[in-house]
Amino acid sequence: MNNKNVSFEPTFREKVVRRIGKFVKKNRKFYFFGVIAVAVVVFVTALGSALYDNRKRLLSIACVLLFFVSSSSFSYPVLPMDVSFVSDSIRSEDVAGTTYVSAEVDVKDVADLETIAIDDQAVPGSGEFINGNTEDDAVYDGNGELLGEVLESDQISISEILNAEDETDNQDIEQEDNDGSVAESTQFSADDWNLMLVNKQHPIPDNYTFATAQISSGGKLCDERILSPLRQMVAAAAADGVSLVVCSPYRSNNRQEMLFARKVDYYLEQGYDYMQSYTLASQAVTIPGSSEHEIGLALDIITDGYSSLDEGFGDTPAGKWLAQNSYKYGFVVRYLKGKEEITGIEYEPWHIRYVGVSAATVMYEEGICLEEFWDEYLY
Known part of the structure; x- marks a missing residue:
């Protein structure tokens, strides 16, 4: 070989x-x-x-x-959709009895109080809203409100607020010093109910409960502890010739869950898988338990002659009055201009939140939002 x-x-x-x-x-x-x-x-x-x-x-x-x-909830596909990352859900209200009620309510278990307001009620089988918006073109704000014109059926006028029977009128607003400033000795606690921080990073505690009261005979609710200062603020504004109209107070966790589930179903019908649908829904609707409206301390305000939830409200007499005077009654404009990167929500001059007179005065005088207040005074 x-x-x-x-x-x-x-x-x-x-x-x-x-x-x-x-x-x-x-x-x-x-x-x-x-x-x-x-x-x-x-x-x-x-x-x-x-x-x-x-x-x-x-x-x-x-x-x-x-x-x-591609399947993780934290990855957001780039899609040609007008979806706001910081917005959450459609406006809704809760209905109680025809007489004044002050009941202990668990925000996780209020299904019996649920109803859908006429202005955002879905037409069965059509996928459209009575106000003309479809689920696809509806535009939401950062706290779950359906932006645009607010119908009269969803407005609480000055007369309704001031004339409604009030069992909490004996509650006085916190007293300030004679010079109008809050005493330096004021102490704040992270456990104060009025200072609760609620956002996507700080959801509502599972065991949180509060007593509700009707703002008017129409059945719209809020935390009963803010009813007296709310009425005093509305009366003071009226005395100054300014009309404040409440259009969206408390709404329940169950309502938020229904809105979120409906948004997921909408994207499923568009052909996305469940993970993609959940991801897209979380960009458009706040995950249940993360909206201030669920704790009864937040309100949306409009005025006679301007009934739209948009930035233009800040230029109205009512918007200017709120920005300059709401702190005197314990309320603040929750989402300030220039604080978007901190709050994660765009400027909303119509959205006010009760924090108490002492905290509200500090926030007003220092020009800070609630997140900054927590960083400086509570952490």
Whole structure:
């Protein structure tokens, strides 16, 4: 049997190294650069060889990572949809009996009080709202309100607020010093009910309960502890010739859950899988338990002659009056202009929140929002 000489072709690395060696022999002054070039060639070819030898394994890992990223709730697909990252849900109200009620309510269990306000009631089977907005083109604010014109059926006028029977009128607003400023000795606590911080990072505690009261005979509710200061503020504004109209007080967690589930179903019907639908819904509707309206301390305000929930309200006499005077009664404009990166919600001059006179005065005088107040006084 004849032996045959088997010859092997030099590798790419060997060819390049040989060429560099020949060049360096002819040009000794480039010896140092030749050594560096050889090191780079060895490193690059070794890396390329390792990647090629493990190509199947690396491809499998890449596929797993791609699937994980595309299906995770924190990954938001870039889609051509007018969806606000910081908005949440459609406006709703709760209905109680025809007489004044002050009952202990668990915000996680109030299904019996649920109803859908006429202005956002869905027409069965149509996927449209009576006010003309569809689920696809509806625009929401950062706290769950359906932006646009507020119908009269969803407004609580001054006369309704002031004439309704009030069992809490004997509650006085906190007293200020004679010079109008809050005493420096005032102490704040993270456990104060009026200072509760509610947003997507700070959901409502599961065991949180509060007593409700009707703002008017129409059945719209709020935390009973803010009813007296609310009426005093409305009366003071009226005395100054300003009309304040409440259009969206308390709404329940069950209502929020229904809105969120409906939004998920909408995206499912558009052909997205469940994870994508959940992700998109969470961008448009606040996850239940993360809206201030659920704790009865937040209110939306409009005025006679301007019944739209938009930034233009801030330029009306009512919007200016609220910005300059609401703190005297324990309320603040919750989402200030210029604080969007802190609150995660765009400027909303119509959305007020009760925090108590002492805290409201500090926030007004220092020009800070509730998140900043917590950072400075409560953490």
